[in-house]
Amino acid sequence: MNVLSIVLPAFMIILLGVVLTRAHFLSGEFISDLNRLTYYVGLPAYLFVGLADATFGSGRAVTLFVVMLVATLLTLAIGFKVAKRRGIPAQSFGSFLQAMIRGNLAYIGLPVISLAIAAHGGAEAEALRQIALLSLAPLMVVTNTLGVLLLMVGQGKPDAGMWRTIIWQLFLNPLLLSSGLGIWFALKGFIMPFWVHQSFLTVGQIALPLSLLGIGGTLVVMPLNGKTANASIASLLKVAVGPLIGWPLAQLAGLSQNEIRIAVLFLATPTAAASFTLAGKLGGDEALAASSVVISTLFSVVSMSAVLALV
Numbered sequence: 001m002n003v004l005s006i007v008l009p010a011f012m013i014i015l016l017g018v019v020l021t022r023a024h025f026l027s028g029e030f031i032s033d034l035n036r037l038t039y040y041v042g043l044p045a046y047l048f049v050g051l052a053d054a055t056f057g058s059g060r061a062v063t064l065f066v067v068m069l070v071a072t073l074l075t076l077a078i079g080f081k082v083a084k085r086r087g088i089p090a091q092s093f094g095s096f097l098q099a100m101i102r103g104n105l106a107y108i109g110l111p112v113i114s115l116a117i118a119a120h121g122g123a124e125a126e127a128l129r130q131i132a133l134l135s136l137a138p139l140m141v142v143t144n145t146l147g148v149l150l151l152m153v154g155q156g157k158p159d160a161g162m163w164r165t166i167i168w169q170l171f172l173n174p175l176l177l178s179s180g181l182g183i184w185f186a187l188k189g190f191i192m193p194f195w196v197h198q199s200f201l202t203v204g205q206i207a208l209p210l211s212l213l214g215i216g217g218t219l220v221v222m223p224l225n226g227k228t229a230n231a232s233i234a235s236l237l238k239v240a241v242g243p244l245i246g247w248p249l250a251q252l253a254g255l256s257q258n259e260i261r262i263a264v265l266f267l268a269t270p271t272a273a274a275s276f277t278l279a280g281k282l283g284g285d286e287a288l289a290a291s292s293v294v295i296s297t298l299f300s301v302v303s304m305s306a307v308l309a310l311v
Helices: 002-022 028-052 058-086 089-100 105-118 122-153 162-169 176-189 192-221 229-253 256-267 274-281 285-309
Strands: none
Touching: 002 028, 002 105, 002 192, 002 285, 028 105, 028 122, 028 176, 028 192, 058 089, 058 122, 058 176, 058 256, 089 122, 089 229, 089 274, 089 285, 105 122, 105 192, 105 256, 105 285, 122 162, 122 176, 122 256, 122 274, 192 285, 229 256, 229 285, 256 285, 274 285
16 A cells, blocks of 8 residues: 555656646646746755755765665666677667666656655655655766766767766756755755745645656657667666565665665666757667656656565
């Protein structure tokens, strides 16, 4: 029942986005605007106010991040071997690898984890939420950087222009900017006026349902042009192999049961929808990227349910 009460609400909102978009109740333009609102306003507000209230000292978030980072890099190493064995061409190589390491951490991971944390209530829930956000921020930096790097390396040898592109992509990312600003506020001990805090909190609270609705609409409007075999393999590596590696690593690191659940849920998230956009910008395989987003989202219903049931 706990699994159903956490996973079903999240994926039912995604399904609602699919149905409303397919029924033309929501247009492709509206979905695009909704995603922009979530990406540039809602989620940055949620991350900023959550991190600005954070307290530091236990180091649990650092341990959680290291576990997810090691699991991601090991998954990437496995994916590299798989890609070589399957003879994936150079144009598709970066898109294949990006699909298995760049998860939809904010749009799907945060809503599901927020629902899971809410079941605890009180001070424990707030502590877990802060740990989740503090570990998420550096993980987004790493996966975004790797995503750009993998796509660009697939097109040729690294050069100075590639590093400028990576730095520019990170600098313009509103989720990373808001996370960094929130952490800076917390470290400096700044206290926001109550009305400012509540304004950010209210705007941030709309982000989670809107992100899920936007993902549903995006799955409909995203162009699919095959590449399902490689996309399915990349999706399985993303939502299944990553969590299976992360689970024992989190146990060895001494994380609590709830912290292990957060780490493995983040690892079980599907491929980020932004990977399709990035593939188009950097000359990657858009068809493979689009198929990976859709297929991994379907697979993640099972993977995230399994995490909540077993971990």
